[in-house]
Every structure is written in C-alpha cells, then in structure tokens.
Amino acid sequence: MIQKSETNIIEVIRDNIDKQKCLKVMKCILLVISICAVSVIGFTIYRLKKPQNYISPVAKDSIEMQTAELLAGPDGAFVYKFITTDEYKNSDYIFIDTNQEN
Numbered sequence: 001m002i003q004k005s006e007t008n009i010i011e012v013i014r015d016n017i018d019k020q021k022c023l024k025v026m027k028c029i030l031l032v033i034s035i036c037a038v039s040v041i042g043f044t045i046y047r048l049k050k051p052q053n054y055i056s057p058v059a060k061d062s063i064e065m066q067t068a069e070l071l072a073g074p075d076g077a078f079v080y081k082f083i084t085t086d087e088y089k090n091s092d093y094i095f096i097d098t099n100q101e102n
Contacts, residue, residue, distance in 0.1 A: 053084045 058065045058079040068077035 053082075055080050055082055057081070 058081050065077070065079050068079045071077070
C-alpha cells in the first residue's frame with residue numbers, strides 16, 4: 001500500500017511537470033502570435049493614418065538648399081520636398097515644349 005501511494009505521488013509530480021512544460025510552450029506560441037497580430041494591426045493603422053500628399057521645406061543647411069542658393073544668386077531660393085504616397089499610373093500624355101521659330 002505504501003509503495004503504491006509513493007508511485008502515485010511520483011506519477012502526479014511527473015504529470016504536473018509535463019503539464020507545466022506544455023503550458024510554457026503554449027504561452028510562448030501565444031505570445032509570438034499576439035506580437036505578430038499587434039504588429040500587423042499597428043502597421044495597417046500607420047499606413048492608413050499617415051499623410052498621403054504633402055509639401056515640406058528643405059532644411060537650410062542641406063546640400064540641396066545650398067546648391068539652390070548658389071544657382072539662384074541674390075534672388076534667393078525656396079526649395080521644397082514633395083512627398084506623395086499615392087500611387088499614380090503612368091501618364092499617357094507627354095508634353096514637349098520646343099522652339100518653333102528656327
């Protein structure tokens with residue numbers, strides 16, 4: 001009787017250890033899945049909420065601005081960066097301005 005109760009206790013302890021290992025693995029898998037889901041949702045919200053088209057001035061100390069000021073001379077220059085996130089189809093029309101006098 002004592003031998004049987006000892007084996008029962010040992011079996012219960014082993015079962016608990018196995019269940020704890022399984023629970024840890026399930027927690028890790030659930031954590032990875034939830035991190036992936038939150039990342040996808042966050043990226044989708046970011047893509048939907050960010051500005052689609054806007055204009056921002058170029059920094060005064062940037063190379064582009066310095067080059068524009070050198071080319072503009074005393075008149076000064078205003079350089080802007082155009083940000084477009086909309087996808088546009090290729091234009092079917094090409095406008096060419098040529099000198100027809102010669």
